[in-house]
Amino acid sequence: MELPDIYYYKPIYVETASGNKVCKQSVLSGAQNIILNGKNIVMEDCVVRGDLAGIRTGRHCVISQKTILHPPFKKFAKNGAYFPLHIGDHVFIGADSVICAGTIGTCVHIGRDCVIGEKSVLKDCCIIEDGTVIPPQSVVPAFAIYSGNPGRQIGEAPESMEDLMMEYTRSFYRHFKPVLDLEKATSAASAPNSARIWSTQQ
Amino acid sequence: MSFRVGWNNVLYMCDCGNLKPITEVYLCKICFALRCKTTCLSTEIDSHYCPGCLENLPSAEAAYNGNRCSNCLECPVCGQGLIVVGTSSTKHAPEASVEEVAVVPETPVQGSQANAEAVEKIKLFHYLHCLHCRWSSRDIGLHDTANSALCVWQPPVAPNAQRLKDTIVFHNQNIGQYFADLEAEKKEEMKRLSKNKNRFSANQEKFRSSKMSYLLGTPSLKAWSKSVSPMKEKSKQILKVPPLTPLKRLTLEDLQNDETESFSAISAVIGQMQITSLEQRLKNPSLQPELVTDLFPARKHLATKRCLRCLKCGRTVCKPEYHPLSIKFKVQGQAYIVVPEVKIESFPVIDDLAKESSEFVITIRNPNANITTMKIIPWEIFEADKPVAGQVSCAESPQGDADVPNNPATEREVPICKLRERPELVSNAELLIDPVAYENGLDLDPKNDAAEFDDFLSVQPQRADPSVVVRRRNNAMALKVRVRPKETLKHGDELVTSFVLQYGYLNNVYTIQATTGEQDQMNTITVKCFGALSALHISFGSEEVMSGNAVSVIAKPQLRGLLLSYLKKHLIIATVLSVATGFAVKALINDPRKTAYANFYKNYDPDVEYEKMKKLGIFQSSK
Known part of the structure; x- marks a missing residue:
């Protein structure tokens, strides 16, 4: 199904020259350590802890509402240190997730309510389903679908995962549209179909 | 999950008759037919690798190790990877090792350099630890070891x-x-x-x-x-397998009278937390530990990279690169990369079955790097044009048969295995196509990777498109299509329509024909699609529509500042009402009263009234 338009209230978003759309209602601490490589979307109530260590995301990443990007902490004998968090291109992160991973590859889909443990490594083209808990220091191989608590492999992503995610994140960015009257736009967009679908659910 | 919502809305019919989403369909570039993993493709293992350490193993070594990694261990409780933790504590170390450590001078040595040397000499002990469930090798009574290699922790040998x-x-x-x-x-x-x-x-x-x-x-x-x-x-x-002879014959009575240790252990009360789950037991089939204290970490299972081979022509359809980290493919036959993808953009709104037809929009994306000419043919017309009309069955010859090179090396028997999932979707709506618009086919623009970086490229030049084309963007095109419900469509059914997509495909794969000097040729590929036009079941009839409208009317309740907005509204109403009431009291009560007083006192003479009252004898003190 073609992705429907997603509207956001224009005054609360900032659009940079490279096309990043960042919500003003998110917390971006240590902005000098945060590198968003263009056409990224950072939605409302996100927390990006750039003050602890560097955070770098690739192109066309989507970070949904209330998600926390937190650099991983490694404890040593006497003290500990924060390590940088790298996220590849075309990565979608669902709402209410906590990301403490060391590295996330390209074309990765992370669902909502996920916890990605400290220093864990997510290879390219993997799928983390909704509500998954990936334990610290674990590795998710390429093309794996992980689900559950603790996260286990439940299947394999399709071979065309790379193109799917590229198409999905690009169309998400294209359909993420600014409006000044949010309620009017959302009600106008979803009225005819949603009414019909609602009626059958009851 | 968000990006997989609606994957099953459009299903492609494989050559064997199975209906699959585009992500599960492959195109054999020799047969020019769609293939699926269920029946028409065989799977071969290309390489083995460990999903934990991502080490690539030759198949012989993998088979020798029982398809398990020699470096990675799994937690016996939760199945996650175990890590080796180093500690200087000697509490859990075996006694022999502790004696060795005791030799190390523990008394403070003068000077910082000497101190550093002492620290280096302190022996580290290692144990296994799960970062998810906090299980450790100490829980099952294993001593910490001086060696950090994982091969130290050998599982106990099974009795048989x-x-x-x-x-x-x-x-x-x-x-x-x-x-x-x-x-x-x-x-x-x-x-x-x-x-x-x-x-x-x-x-x-x-x-x-x-x-x-x-x-x-x-x-x-x-x-x-x-x-x-x-x-x-x-x-x-x-080879002869030695027969198994029991050491001692036991009857049930013997067991009941037996008061040995084994029987008493069964009847002993054990806490629920001490007993292993079925999953934990079956992880080690040869031992099957019953108590948590008997659990032992298992070696991680290897994963595989597999290639797919067409069962009809025997050629490779999809082959990944060997390296476990690579996401590239040596042979790409995924339908998503070579077959135009059909998506449903807007669903038709059908209020009642009597309605003639309804319009909806589909988008078609061209995955190829050249201009693709495509046609949409309604299923009914396509079937009628064929020499033998009827339902598609497994025995039917594929559309691409004419394009298969007639070479004995590529000829194969039809596979014996003819498992077929019955198509669950039956078309209950007819697609209405304007034949004039598709007479010469519609051109789909080529895929252009540079368009992402250049916004001007994404805007296409105007071209004389028929009216069915809603818009074009890069390599995608949105089309208006009409659908008419058939008589078979019942109340509460899912609306399904079927159509055939024909498109030209430029084959640039190395073929035997190409070696004889022929150029790459354009082949026509026919793809059969089933579109489920509703994510959920659409209901028809006025009652449901009414209830649907009622649902959509309910507005979101105000959750913040309700009193303030309430006060704002009602303060105005109260002011207006009070002013109005004030004026009404003045006009209706006060003013008539004043005029009444004024009229009364206009002709009022107090002296005359006094005399009148005096005469009547009201006043007792004056005469």
Whole structure:
């Protein structure tokens, strides 16, 4: 199904020259350590802890509402240190997730309510389903679908995962549209179909 | 999950008749037909790798290790990877090692350099630890070890391990004999295959399994019984498995009267937390520990990278690169990359079945790097044009048959295995297409990777498109289509329509024909699609529509500042009302009262009134 338009209230978003759309209602601490490589979307109530260590995301990443990007902490004998968090291109992160991973590859889909443990490594083209808990220091191989608590492999992503995610994140960015009257736009967009679908659910 | 919502809305019909989403369909570039993993593709293992340490293993080594990684251990409780933790504590270390450590001078040494040397000499002990469930090797009473290599933690040997090993060897030998017999039977077929031996000779064992699966499909019972009977005779010569004799014969009564340790252990009260779950037990089938204290970490299972081979022509359809980290492919046959993708953008709104037709929008994306001309044909018209009309069945010849090069090397039997999932979707709506618009086919623009970086490229020049084209963007095009419900559509049914997509495909794959000097040629590929036009079941009838509207009218309740907005509204109302009431009181009560007073006092003479009252004798003190 073609992705429907997603509207956001224009005054609360900032659009940079490279096309990043960042919500003003998110917390971006240590902005000098945060590198968003263009056409990224950072939605409302996100927390990006750039003050602890560097955070770098690739192109066309989507970070949904209330998600926390937190650099991983490694404890040593006497003290500990924060390590940088790298996220590849075309990565979608669902709402209410906590990301403490060391590295996330390209074309990765992370669902909502996920916890990605400290220093864990997510290879390219993997799928983390909704509500998954990936334990610290674990590795998710390429093309794996992980689900559950603790996260286990439940299947394999399709071979065309790379193109799917590229198409999905690009169309998400294209359909993420600014409006000044949010309620009017959302009600106008979803009225005819949603009414019909609602009626059958009851 | 968000990005997979609606994957099943449009299903493609594989050549065998199965309906699959585009992500599960492949295009064989020799047969020019769609293939699916269920029936028409065989799977071969290309390489083994560990999903934990991502180390690539040769298949022989993987088989020797029982398809398990020699470096990674799994937690026996939760199945996650274990890490090795180093500690200087000697509490859990074996006594012998502690004595060695005691030799190390623990008294403070003067000078910082000397201190550093002392620290280096302190021996580290290691134990296994799970970062998810906090299980550690100390929980099962294992001592910490001085060696940090994972091979130190060897699992206990199962009591019947040797016997199990012998049995497996015995069966392996018989299976080998079974395949040898079959190979002899299929001698001619094998000769033909041996022409291509160079391609497959990298791993004979791997090739044999795939070759056999290709040749056999699912073996019939007759063939199986035929092959089993000589096998039994030969097996006596090969290897004899020693018979199992019980050490002691026991009856039930003996057991009940038995008061030995084993029986008392069964009847002893054990806490629920001490007993292992079924999953934990079956992870170690040879030991099957019943108590949590008997659990031992298992080696991680290896994962595989697999390639797909067409069962009809025997060519590779999809082949990943060997390296476990690579996401690239040596051979790409995924339909998503070569077949135009159809998406449903807006669903038709059908209020009642009597309505003539309804419009909806589909988008078609061109995955190829050249202009693709495509046509949409309604299923009914396509079926009517064919010489033999009727339902698509497994025996039907594929559309791409005419394009298959007539070469004996590529000819294959139709696979014996004809498993087919019945198509669950039955078209209950007819697609209405304007034949004039599709007369010459519609051109889909080529895929252009540079368009992402250049916004101007994404805007296409205007071209004379028929009215059915809503818009174009890069390599995608949105089309208006109409759908009319058939008589078979009932109240509450899912609206399904079917159509055929025909498009030209420029084949640039190395083929035998190409070697004879012919240029790349354009082939016509026919793709059959089923579109489910509703994510959920659409209901028809006025009642449901009414309730649907009622639902959509309910607004979101105000959750913040309700009192403030309430006060704002009602303060105005109260002011207006009070002012109005004030004026009303003034006009209706006060003013008439004042005029009444004024009129009364206009002709009022107090002296006359006084005299009148005096005469009447009201005043007693004045006369």
